[in-house]
Amino acid sequence: MSTTTQESSQQQKHEATQDIQVLDSAHYFHPFTDHASLAKRGARVITKAEGIYIWDSEGKKILDGMSGLWCVNVGYGRRELIEAATKQLETLPYYNSFFQTTNVPAVELANAIIAVSPKQPDNPFTHVFFSGSGSEGNDTVVRAVRRFWDIKGEHQRKTIISRWNAYHGSTVAAASLGGMKGMHEHGDLPIPGIVHIDQPYWAEHGGDLSPEAFGLKAASWLEDKILEIGPEKVAAFIGEPVQGAGGVIIPPSTYWPEIQRICRKYGVLICADEVICGFGRLGVWFGCEKMGFEPDMITFAKGVTSGYIPLGGTMMTKRVTDVLIGLGGEFNHGYTYSGHPVACAVGLANLRYLQDNKIVEKVASELAPHLAQHFEALKDHPLVGMAESCGLVAGILLVKNKASREAFDPALEVGMICRTHCFANGLIMRAVGDRMIIAPPLVSTKQEIDELMRLVHLCLNLTLNELKERGVL
Ligand code: PMP
Secondary structure, three states: OOHHHHHHHHHHHHHHHHHHHHHHHHHOOOOOOOHHHHHHHOOOOEEEEEEOEEEEOOOOEEEEOOHHHHOOOOOEOOHHHHHHHHHHHHHOOOOOOOOOOOOHHHHHHHHHHHHHOOOOOOOOEEEEEEEOOHHHHHHHHHHHHHHHHHHOOOOOOOEEEEEOOOOOOOOHHHHHHOOOHHHHHOOOOOOOOEEEEOOOOHHHHOOOOOHHHHHHHHHHHHHHHHHHHOHHHEEEEEEOOOEOOOOOEOOOOOHHHHHHHHHHHHOOEEEEEOOOOOOOOOOOOOHHHHHOOOOOEEEEOHHHOOOOOOOEEEEEEHHHHHHHOOOOOOOOOOOOOOOOHHHHHHHHHHHHHHHHOOHHHHHHHHHHHHHHHHHHHHOOOOOEEEEEEEOOEEEEEEOOEOOOOEOOOHHHOHHHHHHHHHHHOOEEOEEEOOEEEEOOOOOOOHHHHHHHHHHHHHHHHHHHHHHHHOOOO
16 A cells, blocks of 8 residues: 555544544443543544454554453454354344243353352352343342341341442442442442441551461451441451452452451351452452352352353352242342343353363463563562562552652552553553553463563553653652
């Protein structure tokens, strides 16, 4: 193509993009978006994807270091999932499971999920309740937990304890479980009966304690809260094995086993929100297996279909289903899309892909150690106060003073500066305050991880230079 033809084709793409941007601001209400500021810039229009890359409408290729929103674990363009959806759409695009009816993909997927569920001989997983999203999965947790205690005659056990800075979704119940104060302000949350304790974030609360000692201290806040409320009123504790949207907060190894000990002591149910960690992200099928605890319920979504189609759910153990199903009669809860056959068919194809290609095993043996090595090297960078990874999630804390881990003035929005350099240089890395986070697809090759890390270094250096130029450093 001649230079002038290339220029005019680029110009056409630019004009087509602007047309979409105008329509976008006219009628499309985006999630978690300040529309006034978006309208000034115009949204980036993503038009196609393949493997671990996405492309925008102007032809820019971007390495997706976040797997979409922590979900596209098998990468984009996977034929097996596309064909499973197409075939199911042709045979049975929809039917519900309300009218004493069922469908084959839902049955098969529930069985396949139980087959890979954590092995808990004393309290095995027995059933899966399907929903359309992680938020709905957590709404199911709230209702199931309260119903469980009602059936057992412990009607006072209503309170669910969660953590500040947790993310459990955006419906009224899920956002209440979450510990994002900004979300609570929109809609008068939390709803009654949901309380929060501090998160196990060593960099924030650890002080002089070793991470292990801090893990025990952070878990003790749960016991304090249970005693403050009265154990007879506490129904459950919920937490992400590794907090994702809160900034990839990886708890010390002592934390979860101690949480479990406390919950068992007071008979409190443990609910693991595995919407991000589930289905291999930490190099094990479920994050609780890595963090050393045995939950009574698990919420999942995202990775179950690698985000190709919406699906979520709640896995329940024998302890819960013996009561809810064994003694409870009808549970007055369900969604139109519970057990959606197309979503479940895609989920099955996704699980098969993970199993046939030993993806979870490869994350554990090859990719996670490779990423961890890169993260070790990142610690030498002048902007990096902390760099840590767990499986294929990782977080980098950007700091003003490396030695004291002094933070930047939040008004500078250093994380956003870094994120802007990432976008401009073809990398999606998310900013949570001044923590930069990544969650690459589980099918990435080592070479792709090397490329991702090359871009991470480049963007950290560009951020450093910009801060120096502005006189911040
Ligand atoms: N729980 C966790 C841990 C999540 O990360 C998310 C989504 N980021 C949710 C729940 C909510 O899932 P959804 O957006 O599918 O409702």
